[in-house]
Amino acid sequence: MTAVPLSSLSLFPGTREQIIESRTRSYASWGRGTTLQEYLERDARTDNHEVSRNNKLMTWVLARRDSPGSLDFMCSCETYWREGLVRAGSSTDPNLKNKENEVEVVDCCAVASVFTPAINRGKGYARHMMRLLHWVVAPSHSLPKEFPAAWGTPPQRPSFIKNAAFSVLYSDVGPTFYHAGPSYDKEDGWKVVNPVSTIWSVSKAHELLSPIKNDALNWKWFDEDSINGAWKVDEAAMKEEMSKVPASGKTLFSYLPTKGVAGFQHHRLQQFWVKMNPKPIYWGISLASDSESTALDLSTFASWTLDFRPPTMNSLIITRLRSNREDFKKLLAQVVDFAKKHSIEEVEVWNLPSALEETAHSFGGKTIVRDEHLSSFKWYGHEKNEDVSWLYNEKFCWC
Template structure:
């Protein structure tokens, strides 16, 4: 076909049919399937569509299509997906519930690149998401994506880069050091209670920290559906490729302490890469929660969690443990284990980017709890 210009009136943003989504998954598989075969990748995507986070319209497949007239069949140019998420917005001491969307699987076939199509699609998707799946009484707060092509492209289309840093610890089999707090494994059955406690604490912290800044602070809610989605991706890959000895299911993280109000815990997920990839296989700490962060003793408890994560990473065939955008307390704990740990500021991969729909400029917005659990 004769390729249209990126501003052609015959290009339209649409919700994909099941057939169009399958065709797009076949096309984007070389970039997004990782260690999986094409057939396994397609099964994983089908499996992930039937989770609490994504089913019943939780995931929307968007396509930019070319349709010269109503009588012509449309042709998919490029596509992406969005996942509806719960959000919180705080300003001047007031806390509000809202809707956010995470954008993922942005893909334009090589034959269509360099023509402005992806830019048009992502800009239109950003506008559409402002009112997408927002019910009466709800507020569309913001949308996020995690760029693997640097900071410039998405910023040109109003998706601004936010802090994207991490620390890394090597995977290693090490016993808990004498004097470290004891930890226990977290299982799927722990999610509901801990997520409830986490959200309650998050709400309190956001309302308190926003009382006098005049800025808006936003966060994605760390609910059970989000962690179940991460766990399902991991379980599928390991079950398909048998990358680890024994089952990793129901080994979701670790917790130190038993008394509510004084506990520290973290969840994790594993990401295996191909041997030829430059990126290491990584155990990502998706969320680290400190119920009493002002207590200096929590540094030792966090160190115990990180030590357990290192051992879990080694047993899982990982190269390292990553913790995104850690607090000073978390960095201090990591340096108990590896004194030379330094913050890595990412410039190309997994750039946390946010499109703001609220009042004022995005420059007056803080993204709190910008951790791996928000990635999709």
């Protein structure tokens, strides 16, 4: 099939039928040993999850302008709308309302499920779709003054779409595929930043950590319900921490774990971990403080998801981590012990703070640069990429 001229195509919010068609198409790549029915049921469950409800999850299709609702669309992708934090640095436009070093809650989005069916591949459709996506999520001040004439007229933006302060995606197709920006001739799209993981073999780490006796400590385990309370405390702690990062002139940004974002990590993989024996009931742990206060203290805290798809995957992936150097080995010992009890083979964490690396490595952890799930961001503020810094580039905000 020859490629259709890009000017005859545009980006549209998917109809219900197009959403189902888009999921049915991607089943071939991401079905992961499930039946098509199970795959569609998982996505239907996601539709009802807080992370997606109220138009937070949108499916977009690149389709012909003269038949936007056709099931014969070229390719598709999804955006998840979320909340994040931004702390403006010194290069922020002085006309903007955010003041230097003040932490502000912002709207932002995450891009997922970019998919072109095999018959349409290699014709520039996915790349064009990603270029157009900027035009429906970014604030107008961050877009070129004129929409490129070669692309026809700009895509229409549904009225409920908010302006994203930034967007993030996780590339499984290398570091350059998502460089496409909103301009015709500039590669100023998503930029890969720190796709770094530290990974432990559970059997080895368990052996090395076994001399650490933790049982007398006051650990709090979080189940499906109580972990929601933890995200709220974590959100407050992230705001506080961001406000205290020493000023470097850089603008800081992060996602927030609340509104279903962090919980989505284990919800998404439920169809696999329900088959584990014993079935996991805990999704996080914290060390209670010595103080008299009854308030939840997350100064030593880990949450996780379980990717249980043996024989290919059998991992506990830490989604959020907070610890000082001294308590980290105690926390790690608890997490590894939990993993061992569930016959998990590996524990992984993204972007371990450098202060914890030495301890991590002394208990068998290996730090690597991932060649998949490459964390990438597109900043829609006035600052240049080198003047912004992503805090908490961890698994909790993956999609």
